[in-house]
Amino acid sequence: MEEEKTNTIKENPIELAQQAWTHLELVRKKSPLIQCITNFVSMDLMANTLLSAGASPAMIHSVDEIPEFTPKSLGVCINAGTLTPDWLPGMKLAAQVANQSKKPWVLDPVAAGGSSFRLKACLELLALRPSVVRGNGSEILALFKGSVDSNSKGVDSVYGSSDAVEAAKSLAQQSGSIVAVSGAVDFITDGDKVVCVHNGVPMLQKLLHLDVLSLPSYLPLLQLIHPIQLKRQHLHWLSLVSPVR
């Protein structure tokens, strides 16, 4: 059904696995620096996951350091999970410095539809044109509609990922970002093509930050693989290197 509605891409799984391995080896060889501005809940896990991939994480969020530090990183991950007003300027500055230094950055708009403050902050970050936006169905729909969801359950989604595919495509077209929606099927779109990743495990809904689309910290690593521009086929390897699958 989803595949009929969307302009989906069929990939050769063996070729993808080979590419994924090559990419992982490259990450291990280069050990790139990834800056993360993320939530207090999964901060440790994000750092350890990046280390396990072979990267070098740095949880650095002070506006006093970002102008010097962000250009040294390969890419930046910005997660709004435990957002407070005092962290927002650092997030915005890191996004701007990343753009100026042509470094990719990923926006994880956690619980974007949960409150007016959070929604406004996530929309302001979205306006800074992230390379990748990664959210669950509720988060992507909230960004697309630009409205708070009265049914919001905070960080959990009240919609399936397939409910948000068209919103993700429109969001990608409007923002110029690659948009990834997690759920029973993970969808990744550049606004035209849609990659469907069918290897979800229900248990992953009950774990924080252990699935690949919930590992936005991995996404800047893709800059190593394609130094010019993040491409949707490079996102596919992420589905193959999850620590849980």
Ligand SMILES: Nc1ncnc2c1ncn2[C@@H]1O[C@H](COP(=O)(O)OP(=O)(O)O)[C@@H](O)[C@H]1O
């Ligand atoms: N119903 C499901 N069946 C199988 N896998 C799922 C299901 N829901 C989520 N997943 C898996 O869990 C991952 C995390 O999805 P999700 O729970 O939407 O993320 P988040 O923690 O950001 O809300 C997905 O990428 C997918 O692999």
Ligand SMILES: Cc1ncsc1CCOP(=O)(O)O
């Ligand atoms: C439970 C919770 N509350 C605020 S952020 C958060 C965790 C979000 O998890 P992730 O970092 O995987 O998006």
